[in-house]
Amino acid sequence: MIEIIPVETPSLGDRGYLVTDGKVAFVVDPQRDIDRVLRLAERRGVEIRHVFETHVHNDYVTGGPALASATGADYHVNAADPVEFDRCPIEDGDVVEIGPRTRLRAVATPGHTFTHLSYVLECPDRPPAVFTGGSLLHGTTGRPDLLGPEHTGALARAQHASAHRLARELPAETGVFPTHGFGSFCSAAQSDVTESTIGRELRVNPVLTRGEDEYVKALLAGLDVYPAYYAHMAPLNLAGPDAPDLSPPRHADAAELHRRLRAGEWVVDLRSRTAFASGHLAGTLNFGLDGNLAVYLGWLLPWGTPVTLLGETPGDIARAQRELARIGIDRPAAAATGGPAEWAGDDKPASMPSATFADLAAVRRSRPIVVLDVRREIEWRGSHLPGAIHIPLHELPARLGEVPDGEVWTHCASGYRASIAASILAAAGRDVVAVHDAYDGRAAAA
CATH class of the missing domain: 3.40.250.10 (Rhodanese-like domain)
Known part of the structure; x- marks a missing residue:
């Protein structure tokens, strides 16, 4: 029996998928911290044999190369993507045999990117499932403007055509499993829906209920800004990123924290906004773990600026470190735990009304x-x-x-x-x- 297990990354609004028949497994669009996927596979006693990318991601650093290296799996990336690493090239119409009765078929679905692929899971004892990446999402589509304004119009029309191809070729009961659309800025609009089918999308998704011109006009009118760090994701993903180093950062005492602040570096307080307001080290910036830390820190941080993390516990530091590694901020310059009294040293902590x-x-x-x-x-x-x-x-x-x-x-x-x-x-x-x-x-x- 096929099991499709979402691997959620709520802070970035994305999902990857581990899919298994109980013996072997494949993974679609893994995030960079692959230990989550490896633990899932280990708990189920299955072997990961294939890793698939739907597209070169713009909102996070992929874990695909690292996961394939760790497991010996075949790594499937569109043959047209100019990657700098070895992969199993795949293109529209190719079929990969996953198990004795299970296969995955690639379908070209340009729109979010020019080389976007969706993957249709076919086996005789269940309805099909389609892993749609940043193409057909729940109630919306992936945005078409991430490759530059000169391509936006063409990609928007391609997105419309791709969604209609999926709806035309797949039965209504086909499950739709996107990567984006759960809060990601890669989505053209947000939805609270967590599962869907082709039949449902035919009823509610504007890309399938509107004509091409009407859809494109509404889509482009509704596009909002997206985080600045997106500009760095595709180059990192084309180069083939390694697994992140999530070992604890070096400890910084109060004197070092003050030195880093004087040098113009970013010292980030991970506590809640209420805790920060009550007391903090003067000059620090509040990006709480209780919100979209990686999105907003990655958006505002001048790329390459050293970051020092302040948290109440080592677990807070580790959580933030994992979040930041997903967008390519690999190693904090230093970290400190405790509270503002320790961080301020001889100075009095500041407060904020x-x-x-x-x-x-x-x-x-x-x-x-x-x-x-x-x-x-x-x-x-x-x-x-x-x-x-x-x-x-x-x-x-x-x-x-x-x-x-x-x-x-x-x-x-x-x-x-x-x-x-x-x-x-x-x-x-x-x-x-x-x-x-x-x-x-x-x-x-x-």
């Missing part, structure tokens, strides 16, 4: 303040507070000089990005308050 939208409304009636909205442009266009200044978080480090003088109150949709922004402003010497509240409370600040 936090507030709600109701607090913001009351203060605006009593004195002038700067309200800084750090949400993305698409969120700002949806609605915003009257009189607020808008600088998206990912643009803030380069636009600090545009923040008006005075006391700054930062807000986003939930408080996570507001705390990052407040820590950046505080490190620059600004007087700042972080709104730790959901934007649904915006009426209180009107």
Whole structure:
């Protein structure tokens, strides 16, 4: 009996898959920390014989080469992809025999990239399944603009054609197993759906319910920005990345932390925004483990800047290290555990006021303040507070000089990005308050 086991990476909004018949297994689109997949295979007592990539990923560093090396599996990558490592080239129509009664068929589905492949799992005792990578997602499709604006229009039309090919060639009961679409910025839109079939997608997915021109127009109008670190992922993946070194970073004492801050390096506090507000080492930046740490740190960090991690426990450091390795930030320069009293040394820990939208409304009636909205442009266009200044978080480090003088109150949709922004402003010497509240409370600040 075939078992399809998702390997979730919620922080990046992605899934890989381990698929087994109880004896042998294959893997689709593995993340870089392959130990998760190896443990799954070991617990089930199965041998991984094949690893498949649907495309050269733009949002994470693949674990494909490392997993194939560790297991001796065949590594299947599109023959047209200009990779710098040995692989088993595969292309549209090729069939790979997985077991005595199971096979995987490659189907060209360009749109997310030009060389994107989907893989159809066929065996006699169950409906087909299709691993669609960044092509047909649950209720949406992968975005077509990651290869540059000059290709976006052509890729959007290819995405429409690819989805219709899958819908035309596969029966309605075919399970749809995408890699993106669970929060990834590689998805053209977000969906809360966790499983689907071709039949369901035919009813609800705009790529299958709309004509090509209507779909393309709506798709392009709805595209939002994507993280800056994406620019580094494809080159890393084409080169064939190794498995990450997840051994503990070297310890930094208070004196070293101060030296690194003076040198302009990034010292990142992984604690929650409430803990950070209560006390922190002055000059540190708050990217909490309770949010999309890798996405936002990777987005804002000047690529190659040394990063030192501060966490309450060694487990916090290890978790952050794993998250960052998935996007190619391989080795923290150093790390420290404990709390701000230890990190600050002879200095007194700093603190930061936090507030709600109701607090913001009351203060605006009593004195002038700067309200800084750090949400993305698409969120700002949806609605915003009257009189607020808008600088998206990912643009803030380069636009600090545009923040008006005075006391700054930062807000986003939930408080996570507001705390990052407040820590950046505080490190620059600004007087700042972080709104730790959901934007649904915006009426209180009107």
